Amino acid sequence: MHVTKEFKKKTFLKQLLLGLHVSNSISNPISIQQRKNSIKLSADLAMAFARGRTHWTHALITKLGQKEENKSTLKGILGRRYEILMARYSCPLLYQKVQRRKKSVTSYRFSYNAQKRRSSALKGSCVRVSPSVVARNLENRRTKVLKRLVPGGEFLNGSSLLSEALDYVISLKAQVDMMKSLWRATQVSSSSNVELVPSAPLQKKDASCTIANSEE
Amino acid sequence: MWKWSSDGMYSSSSANHIFCSSEFRFHRSVPSSHAHSQQKHNHKHKQVTVRTHTLSSPLLSSPMEDEIQPLLNPTTASASPSVATSGASFTALLGLPPNRAVELLHEPTFPSDPALVDRAARFSVFAAAAAASSAPSPEVSPPPPPPETAKKRKDGASTNGKAKVKKGKHAEEDTDGENKLPYVHVRARRGQATDSHSLAERARREKINARMKLLQELVPGCSKISGTALVLDEIINHVQYLQRQVEYLSMRLAAVNPRIDFSGLDTFLSATTMECGRLTIGNAKVGTELDQQQQQPVWSEVGVSDSDRMNSTTNSKRLQIQLQQNQLQQFWHVDFLNTQNHSQPSVWERDTVMGSTAPHVQREEQHSLVGPGAVPLLSFDRVNPVAPPIQSNQQLKMEL
Numbered sequence: 001m002h003v004t005k006e007f008k009k010k011t012f013l014k015q016l017l018l019g020l021h022v023s024n025s026i027s028n029p030i031s032i033q034q035r036k037n038s039i040k041l042s043a044d045l046a047m048a049f050a051r052g053r054t055h056w057t058h059a060l061i062t063k064l065g066q067k068e069e070n071k072s073t074l075k076g077i078l079g080r081r082y083e084i085l086m087a088r089y090s091c092p093l094l095y096q097k098v099q100r101r102k103k104s105v106t107s108y109r110f111s112y113n114a115q116k117r118r119s120s121a122l123k124g125s126c127v128r129v130s131p132s133v134v135a136r137n138l139e140n141r142r143t144k145v146l147k148r149l150v151p152g153g154e155f156l157n158g159s160s161l162l163s164e165a166l167d168y169v170i171s172l173k174a175q176v177d178m179m180k181s182l183w184r185a186t187q188v189s190s191s192s193n194v195e196l197v198p199s200a201p202l203q204k205k206d207a208s209c210t211i212a213n214s215e216e
Numbered sequence: 217m218w219k220w221s222s223d224g225m226y227s228s229s230s231a232n233h234i235f236c237s238s239e240f241r242f243h244r245s246v247p248s249s250h251a252h253s254q255q256k257h258n259h260k261h262k263q264v265t266v267r268t269h270t271l272s273s274p275l276l277s278s279p280m281e282d283e284i285q286p287l288l289n290p291t292t293a294s295a296s297p298s299v300a301t302s303g304a305s306f307t308a309l310l311g312l313p314p315n316r317a318v319e320l321l322h323e324p325t326f327p328s329d330p331a332l333v334d335r336a337a338r339f340s341v342f343a344a345a346a347a348a349s350s351a352p353s354p355e356v357s358p359p360p361p362p363p364e365t366a367k368k369r370k371d372g373a374s375t376n377g378k379a380k381v382k383k384g385k386h387a388e389e390d391t392d393g394e395n396k397l398p399y400v401h402v403r404a405r406r407g408q409a410t411d412s413h414s415l416a417e418r419a420r421r422e423k424i425n426a427r428m429k430l431l432q433e434l435v436p437g438c439s440k441i442s443g444t445a446l447v448l449d450e451i452i453n454h455v456q457y458l459q460r461q462v463e464y465l466s467m468r469l470a471a472v473n474p475r476i477d478f479s480g481l482d483t484f485l486s487a488t489t490m491e492c493g494r495l496t497i498g499n500a501k502v503g504t505e506l507d508q509q510q511q512q513p514v515w516s517e518v519g520v521s522d523s524d525r526m527n528s529t530t531n532s533k534r535l536q537i538q539l540q541q542n543q544l545q546q547f548w549h550v551d552f553l554n555t556q557n558h559s560q561p562s563v564w565e566r567d568t569v570m571g572s573t574a575p576h577v578q579r580e581e582q583h584s585l586v587g588p589g590a591v592p593l594l595s596f597d598r599v600n601p602v603a604p605p606i607q608s609n610q611q612l613k614m615e616l
Binding site for chain 1: 342420423426427430431434435444445448449452454455456458459460462463465467468469470471472544571575
């Protein structure tokens with residue numbers, strides 16, 4: 001992934017830092033929540049921008065652009081293209097659906113199982129649920145959840161949804177890597193200024209190493 | 217509508233036309249020569265089957281991949297980007313790492329290596345020149361007058377004398393570099409419905425299955441699972457996990473943020489090359505941040521990427537000594553890639569902009585501590601204009 005996404009990572013980083021710069025200079029966010037949100041916004045926008053033209057990037061940018069407070073950051077990052085994008089995708093109705101609260105998969109599964117249990121309990125053994133039907137139901141539910149997760153996935157179906165999800169997963173991984181590196185960089189720069197470094201965390205290195213390895 | 221009377225096969229209706237063009241929309245890029253090359257390597261000289269499992273083994277063989285690789289590198293866009301719609305092309309993708317496959321999916325160009333094109337031309341139905349001579353007999357048919365329309369050939373039970381009819385799809389390609397041909401060329405399987413709808417269904421299903429396989433390879437731990445719903449489940453979990461990680465990392469960065477002053481960003485954006493990134497530290501005499509020290513163990517309990525940070529702390533211990541000696545502004549390179557164990561090589565360097573001398577991205581290097589003005593040990597391929605002249609105490613407010 002490194003080889004293919006190298007070039008994208010450069011642009012991503014540039015955009016991210018640009019966004020951070022913009023968001024920092026604009027307002028002085030007091031609370032950490034605000035700062036976190038601005039950072040996340042910059043990161044998402046930078047990722048979407050670096051990725052180029054795909055369905056989910058457009059959807060993400062449009063969705064983020066709907067909110068009022070993000071517009072300045074958007075302008076900063078996108079520049080000229082902001083205007084173009086806003087003009088092109090100025091149908092807010094479509095994306096109102098997307099802003100629902102996301103249910104987690106577990107709660108969904110739980111509710112589905114509960115429903116099934118209820119239905120089977122009521123009807124006893126009369127419920128003839130053929131395995132294919134069950135499989136199809138499961139698949140439909142999963143697909144719905146996936147549609148909510150992937151930005152812009154509500155309007156895709158089948159294979160295009162899967163391809164967008166694939167792309168999105170790759171970009172998310174790249175984004176996470178980049179932010180981790182950024183974090184590491186700040187750590188280096190900060191911890192170098194520190195006289196004493198606590199040695200206690202070093203023992204956790206092995207455990208966290210495996211986690212980091214597994215996720216990388 | 218085309219009639220191929222000489223073959224005894226009939227053309228498909230316009231419905232297939234539409235279907236093929238809709239298929240075309242999704243995968244523009246995968247060249248049909250995949251199918252052709254597979255055919256070439258298929259020892260039995262049968263057509264490429266749509267079934268993935270039969271194709272997986274030849275796909276994974278190295279000569280196949282070597283051949284596929286030059287096919288995949290988009291050399292020029294002159295030749296027609298033929299559309300390979302479903303099974304054959306996607307199973308070709310399966311032999312590749314997923315990111316390459318994604319690239320391919322989005323690649324708009326078609327490789328036009330003349331040798332490969334020639335070879336593909338032999339199998340192409342539309343090849344005007346040498347088609348009749350060298351192509352296997354069931355695939356050869358006289359090219360229709362205009363090259364744009366393709367068709368599905370449907371063989372019924374009677375299949376050119378072959379005992380076993382394989383359904384193959386190979387997209388037509390125009391070897392002369394003409395315009396793209398959006399159709400597929402399908403031969404029906406024996407015993408299967410030759411209905412256009414079922415064929416379309418099957419093509420769609422194959423497409424979906426191919427994409428699922430790619431996703432399976434991408435998401436860790438998914439390859440053992442069989443069944444669509446469970447794989448989808450894993451994918452969903454993975455996406456949620458990644459999104460949560462982004463949130464968490466942004467929270468961490470937000471906590472770090474007050475220390476980093478992004479005002480100097482612009483200067484660094486201009487000053488850095490594309491290969492190296494820099495971090496500037498300000499004067500090193502910062503009073504110790506007790507908050508920060510206390511915070512680090514807290515973060516370490518929560519964090520996932522702690523290994524990197526631990527490395528940084530160990531390295532930084534040694535670096536401090538150097539730091540305190542140098543009161544000037546220092547630059548160093550930080551390896552931004554996920555080098556796993558020794559990830560924080562630092563280079564001391566004065567205010568010069570160093571180009572990256574070292575080779576690329578994925579090198580892991582030990583850092584060595586040298587005095588100021590040393591050569592860069594590492595370069596990485598990122599622009600890191602994170603600026604900060606890290607001031608002293610006043611910027612080191614940590615918030616939890």
